[in-house]
Amino acid sequence: MMINSENTPLIHRSDYQPLAYRITEIALDVHLDPENTEVSARLHFLRQNPEPVKEIHLDGEGLELLEIRRDGQLLSENSYVVNGAGLTLLNPEADFVLETRVRIHPAANSALSGLYHAGGQFLTQCEAEGFRRITYYQDRPDCLAKFTVTLHGPKDTCPVLLANGNCVAQGEDAQGFHWARWEDPYPKPAYLFAMVGGDLAAMRDTFTTQSGRQVALEIYVAERDLGACSQAMESLKRAMRWDEEVYGREYDLDRYMIVATDSFNMGAMENKGLNIFNSKYVLASPETATDTDYQGIESVIAHEYFHNWTGNRVTLRDWFQLSLKEGLTVFRDQEFSADMNSRGVQRIGDVRRLRAAQFPEDAGPLAHPVRPDAYSEINNFYTATVYEKGAELVRMLHTLLGKEGFRRGTDLYFERHDGHAVTIEDFVEALEDANHTDLSRFRTWYAQAGTPLVKAQGVYDPKAHTYTLTLSQSTPATPGQAHKEPVPIPVRMALINTQGEKTALDSRGDREKVLVLEEATQTWTFTEQPDPVIPSLLRGFSAPVRLENPLDDQSRSFLACVDDDPFNRWESTQELALQALLAGTQNPGTVQHFPDALERALAATLQDGAMDPAFRAELLSLPSEDYVGEQMAVIAVDAIHQARDALLSQIGHHFHDTWLNLYHDLAGAYARDGLSIGRRRLRNMALSYLVYSDRHREDDMTLHARQQYVQADNMTDRLAAFQLLVQHPLHDAEDILMDFYQKWQDYPLVIDKWFAIQAMAPRADALRHVQHLLVHSAFDWKVPNRVRAVLGAFTVNHTVFHAADGSGYAFFAEQIRRLDDINPQTAARLATPLSRWQRYDEVRQKAMIQALQLLAAKPHLSRDLAEVIQRAYPSGA
Template sequence: MTISGTNAVVVQRGDYKVPSYQISEIALDLRLDPENTEVSACLHFQCTATAPVTELHLDGESLELLSLQRDGRTLAEHEYRLTDAGLVLLNPPESFVLESRVRIHPAANSTLSGLYHAGGQFLTQCEAEGFRRITYTLDRPDCLARFTVTLHAPQKNCPVLLANGNCMATGDEEDGWHWARWEDPYPKPAYLFAMVAGDLAVVRDQYRTASGRDVVLEIYVAERDTGACVQAMDSLKRAMHWDEEVYGREYDLDRYMIVATDSFNMGAMENKGLNIFNAKYVLASPETATDNDYQGIESVIAHEYFHNWTGNRVTLRDWFQLSLKEGLTVFRDQEFSADQNSRGVQRIDDVRRLRAAQFPEDAGPLAHPVRPDAYSEINNFYTATVYEKGAELVRMIHTLLGKAQFRQGMDLYFQRHDGQAVTIEDFVAAMEDANQRDLSGFRRWYGQAGTPILRATGSYDPARHSYTLTLRQETPATPGQPVKEPVPIPVRMALLNTQGQRVPLNGTDRESILLLEQTEQSWTFDNLPDPVIPSLLRGFSAPVRLESPLDDDARSFLASHDDDPFNRWESIQDLAVKALLATVADASLASLPSALRHAVAATLGDAQIDPAFRAELLSLPSEDYIGEQMPVIAVEAVHHARDSLMRTIGMQFVPEWMGLYHDLAATYQRDGLSIGRRRLRNLALSYLIAGDHEGHEGMALYARQQYAQADNMTDRLAAFQLLVQHRHHDAEDILLDFYRRWHEYPLLIDKWFAIQAATPRPETLRQVEHLLVHPAFDWRVPNRVRAVLGGFAANPTVFHAADGSGYAFYAEQLRRLDDLNPQTAARLATPLSRWQRYDAPRQQAMGEALKMLAGKPKLSRDLAEVIQRSHPNKH
């Protein structure tokens, strides 16, 4: 397959070599101007190679070289050469100081990588390879240096000048300029460098560490947003305390800074001591943020803080080890959130995200191991596999070792590798050595793509009073890996008697962890006087697809009696999926099966269940998840089946839903119980509206009233979404009212855009075309682009329209976006990679969209790699 204008270099993990030079000190001096910024750099090099080095390649991209000196002497032209990839020093000495001065153009840098100017601020994003857009250097994670940074800017436009570490001095200059000098005492790779300059207000607090040090905490935001930082600051302090308590890790600098911006490709970035955040993960008030927003802030604030040790103090040898910091830190932030909130609900949410993003990734052409073997563009490997599946691998080790033993392994990991750039093998080895356990099988998990299928069969022997469980694993072939080896799968399990109680398992334990290490293994449990029902994979103890032998009655029993929250939820989900797939196969079979009806009725009638968990139990699987259970996704049939089941449940339980809706009404409070009550109440409203099948305005009036009278954004936005997406309701006045009220709040207008783009109506494509020319839409703001294009791609019946119009439209927008922001374009292109899962006409239409993209002149490396791995002509 030919892709226009690309000559991608494939980086192979097996080709890794230690750098021939290390940089011990980097001093940067930046004179900041939006159009033309000059960067002076002074780098101290020391050779580490045993043989003479004739060429030293320094990374550099989009740099205009103004001067170059080595040890104080200007280099002659024959002593270096410039290339498209950077600067090559010829016959460098064993140690030397390199001084360079370059010019860069921050305002023109729409990629938002390196140093860029957006929203009146200078910002940086250097992970993974953005530092090379600032100066010539060894831009690789295994090159750690101490940084000194001096920033110069006009006082009027940039009163705030920030960089990593500690501020050592400030001063004024001529013509209204000023400067600030920062030093970071800890060596770090270039990807952790950060600086910010702009007109920002600051919210300050402090935290006293376990050893008694006072740390200044600062959150920098626009002046109008200073009142919206309470959740972020509180989450930060709780994360600092949690990391001390659970892992013994104390913060190591005198100040910790967070900067919020709308112009950011990622969620946030853990730059040492100076975290730059997407504003959506910092700003929140009851009037402008939902409960989900609050929880997202808690999680991401914690995640970036936890990186201080798992990512910064101990960093990566190379980018193939990315999950060493991201998977490990996702696990840590998940555990933090579980300790702060409902552990069962948190685990359900974790698994839902894994199944929504990572399982499809593992089953498609973009499948790759948690530690990839090769890449063309590292930005494309910030994936659900690296993050979410990587976290599950860490969780499995935690499950096998236990909490105390896992902590011993982490202590040894930090003790051995503080200040080093290391590998996944180093992490696993620390766990093994600290606990005298052989975990070598987990290295296969890191190197093998695909989601294992775990098949369970079981039988009770009344004569022997025993139950035998057999487990078998199989991992489907993935691109480049047709044959799979068995992997160690920890299966947390229990056996329940007819009263719903856990019975002893060959002793006194009422829960066991079975380790399936071979293709097939069996276990027998004795001394069981009565038949039992197995509760398998409790807490979702491994990232697998479980095929269970349970019938509907057994699942209904577990849905009412299992004391494991995940498995109780999973049992109802399984019942719902079975009913939905039957309707997809034959629409005339649409019904509410008795087992599912019993489970729903039991849950509706049990007021003792935590409201948040109750809402999870009563929520139907998403259309995407239903489709993933099919060999070929039937888009319209899945949509209609889910719509029908939602309507049926809404109609058959009107009194119960109405009772919940009225009984759960309360004045806004920000605590776990209140959050759960709001979630359950809004779910009840959604079922009531779904059950209003004749298009009567009665239930819509409840939503209108809630929209108008809500004292918080959670309730207001829930009503707004139901009204906008109601099939029978004209919500044009609501759309106008919402925009009028909140047009000065970018994060809320992102939601306004996204909800319209996700509306499952035929006219939505035309509406999205209008949104792209709306005055509030901006191609240079990633949040806004993701709201519209991401919302559209997540709208199955419109994106996957049978005539291919959704694909053609989407590809046109990605072509335009690729010229501005290749990283965001590549990430948004992944829905087109799933073409194999659809019928032949859709496959052809998706293939045409990919071909159109492949033919784009000046196609970015980012987007080219996604197309190359996705394109149907390749297979």
């Protein structure tokens, strides 16, 4: 396959070299203008070693150099070289000051990397390599400098001027301009730099740290959104307190600022003291945000705050260490959310996300280790492997060391490396030294791609009263890694007897153990087991592996009713449902027998009114179409969809009266506490099963949904009904669609949902409908949230995206071609579903390859998208 892109060389981790020069200080003077912004930079360079060097390269992209001086003197043209990659200084002194003045064009920056102007605001995104689009610099994470920034802007359109750190001075220029100077006392890499200019209002609060300092908290949003910031502010204060109590980490600046925008490629960015957020993770009110939105805000606010120590105060040596900050911080935000909410429900959600995104990534052509060995475009490695699997690796370390041991290790890590740019080895070594243990074999997890398969085999000996458990592990080959080494796998386990009780596993009476599977195969024998037992393995999902545990349906159903581990009780129910769904794919379109074991498990949950309603909802949910497909050698798109619809209908019919009673019994006034959130979720699940009870005709259940849509006093209930009506194959929802749009057209985040629900509707005319969405007056190619709401949602509309005639792939490839010219990062991330072409039948494989070829032939293909295509189909055609 010929790819129309510049031949970008791979960057290898093994080629890392320390900086010859460090920049001790940088002072920026920025005159903000949407069309032509001028940036003056003053950099103090200091050579790191006595040997002179011939040149220093500074990164720079899309910069117009206006002036350059060294130690105050204009440089002659033979003293430097400027090209599309940056600026090279020739024969530099050991200690000097470089001054440059450049011009950039924020309004034309649709890639949203560097400084850009969108929605009337000046914003920055410098991770991973955006600072080079602002000024010439050593744009790498191990270049730490103290920043002073002076921003100039018109008072009418930019009354607010923000940057990292503390505001130390401000004043007015001539002709309606003003300025503000910010100093950050802590050295930081350029990827953590941020500045904002715009007409913004602020919600203000304070937080008193454990040492008694008062920190000013400020959330900047558009004036009309000021009343929708309470969840973000309360989440921030809870996160600050939690980090003090659990990790001993106190905030270090005088103020903590958050700015919300609709125009952002990511969820949020942890710039030191000035976080820039996608508004999706800041704005919420009961009328406009669902319970899931509220929980997402709490999680992401916490995540970015926790980066203050795990990423900012201790940062990365190079981008290969990305999971050092992201995996560790995801683990921290997961634990925070577990402490704030239901730990069992949180863990199930963590695993569901891991299996939905990371397991397929690990099994496909884009597989890579948590710490990759090479990359062409670092933006393509902000992946589920780095984030979600990286968090699971930290969780395993927490399990192996215990809560207190892990805290000792992180304390030593912060003490040793505060203010430094470090590696994953530095983190692991701190854990080792603090606990006097050897984690050398654990490092293999960071270097090895692929999801290990753990097979379990248990034998009960009624004469000897023993239970013998044998575990084995293997990891399939992945691109570039044919041979895999065994890795240490912590398997948390218990044995459950016929009375549903956990038995003693040793002479101390422990009823739960963590077995560490380090070799290819290991065996453990548990004595004094007078009755037959069933193993409850991988409790709490103690390792990111696939588990084959050959239990029969009766045993699984038993565990689904009595296991006291929330994750394993859910997992047992999911396995029963999965087997029913896989059986249904064998004869699509025919009515399958409702398995007795699954019926018993669901009935037990439905009858347990004392159970946490959020957990009940988890137990009553079915595996997704994606998850079912991942269990098949060849993903049978249509058969999976039909089987899942059929099982939903069966469950709806079988428990119809119970669902109806639940739906009415769980009604109540809106409240934001955990119990109320769980009740809403369970009630909306009941409505969903009722509507699915007969998808082949319209009945009273769709009337229930319409009534709920009209009468709902919150977005959670209204959106649940709206989605059921819009995605019903026979229901005419045009009036509902129009009503929803007219009510919420001035709320971008709500209209994103309006777009996404339509793009996901598996209707006969879905492709034509999505084409119409792309020309809707509210659609904007330059707003990533809106693009993801349509194209991202379209890729999970499986029967349409994966249509056998290839129409979904062809349409999608055309849209990615267009998007690549506007926002390469978003285009590359959206294109990844095409990389899974090998998992489908020959007809779909051919159509997906044609779509990849269409993208590869695009003139001026971006580096981001080119790398995804090359890795997706490396052999060509």
